[in-house]
Amino acid sequence: MEKKLAIDGSAPVAEEKIPYHRPSITEAEKTAASRVLDGGFIAGPGPECERVEERLEERWECERVLTTTSCTHSLEIALLCMDLQSEEEVIVPSFTYVSTALAVVRAGGRPVFADIDEETLTLTAETIEEAWTENCRGVIMVHYGGYPGPVNEVVEFCEQRNLFCLEDAAQAFDGRFNGRQAGTFGQFGALSFHATKSLTCGEGGALLINDPDYIKKAEMIRDKGTDRSVSCRGDADRYTWRSTGSSYVLSDILAGILNEQLNRWPEIRKQRLQIQQETFEMLSRLDSEGLFEFVRPYHSAIETNGHITALILQSTEARDWFLRALQAEGIEALEHYHPLHHTPFARENLPPPESLPVSERIAGSIVRVPAYPGLTTLQREQIGEAFEKIYPHLLEKIS
Template identity: 40%
Template sequence: MASEFIPFNRPYTTGKEQGYIQDALESLHLSGDGRFTKLCHQWLEQRTGCAKALLTHSCTSALDLAAILLDLRSGDEVIMPSFTFVSTANAFVLRGAIPVFVDIREDTLNLDERQIEAAITSRTRAIAPVHYAGVGCEMDPIVAIAKRHNLRIVEDAAQGIMANYKGKPLGAIGDLGSFSFHETKNIMSGEGGALLVNDPTLGLRAEIIREKGTDRGRFFRGEVDKYTWQDVGSSLLPSDPTAAFLWAQLEDAEHITSERLAIWERYHAMLAPLEQRGLLRRPVVPGHCTHNGHLYYVLLPQGTNRDAVLGKLWEAEISAVFHYVPLHSSPAGRRFGRTHGDLAHTTDLSERLIRLPFWIGLQETQQQRICETLGAILGR
């Protein structure tokens, strides 16, 4: 008898999305910054403590907005990990800046804060830490480095909503932060994102850039008698029906996070025996980090043929996948960026990583099958 196929991801809905979207349609405010957008902004600001939250089309758009806010010029440099999605680098490359790729930590796979300072030059303008798998980077030393060198911090917290570093929400620690609400994320709206403005001095300009470079927001608040072109900008507002979908998810954020953490913990317990046998390594979460159960990955032993392992899992009707191809090894990364150091951990760990199926509704019996199948493959 054939086994049931286990997909890698299955988007979760709360059941309230359709009703809220209908409310948005009936309000006849279908463009951005309607009632549901404002509800999402309020939730994000209250949950994170940021000075201003602004919904965007995507986390990519939020990073684009952040890069414009930094007034980057051609030749400026931004320090970031190579083990990240292309949007982290693209946002700055589009402004003419150069991504400077620094290695990741062996334990959390986050930007190695111990290597940042040596990568700083007279052209460095910002640091872009990426919180991998919803586990916080070591932000205290990163903030200290930024202060010493008068640098901005843009947190790529695409995977980090509802997660904390030493009690501080990810995305709300640096000058600017970004969330993703893509359908693969814990809290989602299909496509979507948000910029968190933590430096209050950047709030009004962020609003203007997001509104095509106009002071339209001030006009609707009655602060000016007409709105005009004030600055460089773009159209970065999602529609209010999209925000309505997101609002249903944000209202249920605590439940969604607890469900995902339960799945994560089951994986972690089931895979402990395989780690003890040396067949894999489980994720590491420092004690001062509260993660959000975004994903569950394992690291295969060095020398293991990852493609063969993934192929065997697919044959068993289990959709497991790898993750980022390091940016420094890509054609565009070599063209637009530069590398600091040998990035040994980035190269090694990225080639050994497998992400396991993870979605709300994944049953314990399915997880057992995944772990038993993986153990059988690796134990041969």
């Protein structure tokens, strides 16, 4: 028999709300922060930042990694390296976080929105082609939800048209395509270590520089337009102002935390993937009618980092009801990006794209559910119970 739902006045499954996300922080990270504080060097980039950078450079075969204050700022540094003119365009998806397009505006260029592809949930060579004009200088491709996008075809397209390719891998730390990490294919990649990400130091990011020609310029932009990094390496007596830039340097306190997160990453990643798999299996068993489509690797070459556990429903009406029902049961399930071409800033400042139907459909039908290592056994059972309670009602609503 169907159970009455919390949305209709019954008791919620989880009396204590289950948050969408909690970062995985242990004593190791707390000890690391204290150790750096006690050591006295708490600015950046000090030994802790350098250690993060060296570890990523070595493991990911990057020419240079710069730790930064955020992914937003990493994107900004990469775009400032390109010396964009005001009429020059950079193609970005509309279904992404504001930072992807904001960085283009901050660097003086014009973002142009392209549609995403249904399977990859990001740009493909085909969707980029539709948005391309003679004014286009580059492309920012987003690796959605920890699933690397079709980066080989995008890089190839960019090479053919003489465009730069910047990968926004904010959500895709250690997501891999053919064994190679997201962020290492284009000229640049940008990572986020924000508290909402799988590997975090609260606020932070990294710029992966894959084209050595940009290393010096990016280092100066990160450090207030100065050649401080050159003088720190002992190659100059003193440093001076040489270019545009800002203060994009990560504090060593945060980098100390990040080094511990990197030590724990194999374990965090394994747990995330395990919980994601369990969630999909539980939902598949329940979903006799195929109401849910899961966001999964669209190609055998893809290894996700388990960043997002998401499903797509058949309509916005069904999705909005499902979200409200889950939230009433105490489960903090969430929608995701609102298409950027619908935002007030874009409407007021950017030419409207013709139509981006896939971006709009996915934004209106996606649901993200809690799936992270800190969930207790009880919480995992409660999530399952809430799905079981709600599913028959959803079925009724849809049929």
